[in-house]
Amino acid sequence: MEKIIVRGGNKLIGTVQTEGSKNSVLPVIAASILPTRGESIISDVPTLADVYTINEVLRYMDADVTFNERQNQVIVNASKELKTEAPFEYVRKMRASVLVMGPLLARRGHAKIALPGGCAIGSRPIDQHLKGFEAMGATVQVGNGYIEAHVKDRLKGAKIYLDTPSVGATENIMMAATLAEGTTILENVAKEPEIVDLANYLNKMGAKVKGAGTGTLKIEGVAELHGTEHAVIPDRIEAGTFMVAAAITGGNIIVKGAVPEHLSSLIAKLEEMGVQCNEVDEGVQVIAPEKLKAADLKTMPHPGFPTDMQAQMMVLATQAEGTSMITETVFENRFMHVEEFRRMNAAIKIEGRSAIVSGPFDLQGAEVAATDLRAAAALVLAGLVADGYTRVTELQHMDRGYVNFVEKLSGLGADIERVSIEVGLPSEVTQKVTSTVNVKPKFA
């Protein structure tokens, strides 16, 4: 077991490099089982626990997967006949494992995937994914903890309207439609930059996807796809997390690789709160103001404010003068971090889907536990401005989405370390951990 110990008070100054996007690389690796010939070479792959998990899912299905961690490159060869199942041990670790369902159904006419179940941020159903597959001619059955989908011959192109612009459903149906017979029109789709990245990757494989980044996708099915090369886009949520870290600490940093167009809602909100965000050659420069101003925000599908930045923005609100109302509309239960912030002396009120933060608070260091990935990052950010030492546990959440978070913050001047905890001794013994790269999940 490990924890992060951070002592608040240091301004962050310097330059930090953004990794490749977690939310792009997972569907991109899942899509790499679509080609029946050639290798798929994916670069700028972050060394995240989720990447190891999706690689294991593909290997379980008999695809050849090589991860050159030093080069941040994954090579997939899926030309063999693939198994069509993703068991619970993988889906339990990472919900994005369901993204192999569309490609399997398109390529093999069958997919059996463990039901993902709920998680800390909400129930997260996949009804819209399944509705899409059914509209394309698949028969879907749910039983014994699995979802099983079959189609005789090929999927058929269809007109599908999503009830909600789900990122995962858009990706899963888009991938399935690339090999369907005829044209699929998918309406009310997600417009996130990661959707555009996946569509670009599919088109390089020989798919015919149009409209990515708009509300409607048109996908003309093709008979087969081939391997290709692709570099995933930079991680806008990791970049945004560092931008907030600079803003709360009175810092001045450059986030290298950050793409301003992917961050427009965040940049607009930071500027409203008094933070200066400059587009520079390497990425985005963030300069904190003397005093932060409160602002309301509401999470929405892209181009609205990303839910994956909500917890981090709550920390910013605790440091701003005045009342900020933070409304979560994407997930029904994404305020688990509030209880932990309260332990750090932030008196945040929750009213329905809104958190009301009347700042500024003098945060105090405390022992806190991460409840999900972004809560983990947000608690570390809170520790950067808290008085004394903050200890953050349950770091398995953080390792799903941040590479070397501690080392990067330390490089910017934070007083932070990650330590292992030896339990069972008279007093807790901590031992310094040198690297956080070794996050490979263990499969029994």
Ligand SMILES: CC(=O)N[C@H]1[C@@H](OP(=O)(O)OP(=O)(O)OC[C@H]2O[C@@H](n3ccc(=O)[nH]c3=O)[C@H](O)[C@@H]2O)O[C@H](CO)[C@@H](O)[C@@H]1O
């Ligand atoms: C790996 C990945 O890319 N994860 C991201 C993806 O998750 P994910 O793809 O799971 O998120 P969705 O966009 O699908 O979910 C958004 C909302 O739609 C609901 N919904 C979704 C599918 C469905 O069939 N039915 C349904 O009701 C969900 O419960 C949720 O309330 O987008 C989320 C929203 O931006 C981000 O927070 C996640 O970081």
Ligand SMILES: C=C(OP(=O)(O)O)C(=O)O
């Ligand atoms: C919720 C997130 O991811 P996932 O959909 O993989 O759980 C996230 O990245 O904040």
